Amino acid sequence: MRAIQVLTTLCLTTFAAVSFAEVSVIVHPSNSATVDATAIERIFLGKEKSFSNGAKAVPVNLESSAAEREEFETKVLDKSSSQLKAYWSKLIFTGKGTQPSEATVSEMIELVSSNPNIIGYVPSSAVTDAVKVVHTAQ
Numbered sequence: 001m002r003a004i005q006v007l008t009t010l011c012l013t014t015f016a017a018v019s020f021a022e023v024s025v026i027v028h029p030s031n032s033a034t035v036d037a038t039a040i041e042r043i044f045l046g047k048e049k050s051f052s053n054g055a056k057a058v059p060v061n062l063e064s065s066a067a068e069r070e071e072f073e074t075k076v077l078d079k080s081s082s083q084l085k086a087y088w089s090k091l092i093f094t095g096k097g098t099q100p101s102e103a104t105v106s107e108m109i110e111l112v113s114s115n116p117n118i119i120g121y122v123p124s125s126a127v128t129d130a131v132k133v134v135h136t137a138q
Contacts, residue, residue: 022124
C-alpha cells in the first residue's frame, strides 16, 4: 500500500512540474512596435535597449518564485535559471548590464498598463484588457 502512495505522489509531482500554464508576453496597448520572439529574447538579455519603433524598452521579470518565470526563461529565453544567473553575474560584474527588475503578477499588469516602455510577462489567465499580448509561450 505504501508503494502505491509513493508512486502516486511521484506521478502527480512529475505531472505538476510539466503542466505549467501558458505565459503571455505583454506590452502597453499603445505600443505599436513589432515584437517577435527574437526581440523579446534580446530585450530580456539586455542586448537590445529599444523596441523596433525606437521607443525605450524596459524589461520586467516576474518574481523569482513564480513558476511562470521558469517557464518564460526556458521557453522564450532558452536558458535555465542557473544559466541566467551566471549570465547576469558576468554582465553586472563587468558593468555591461543591469538585470531586469521583478514584480508580482498584479504589479506586472499595473506597470505595463501604466508605462508604454515596459515589457513583461504573466500567466495567460491573468491577461486583462489593460495590456496587449505580443507573444505566447506554450
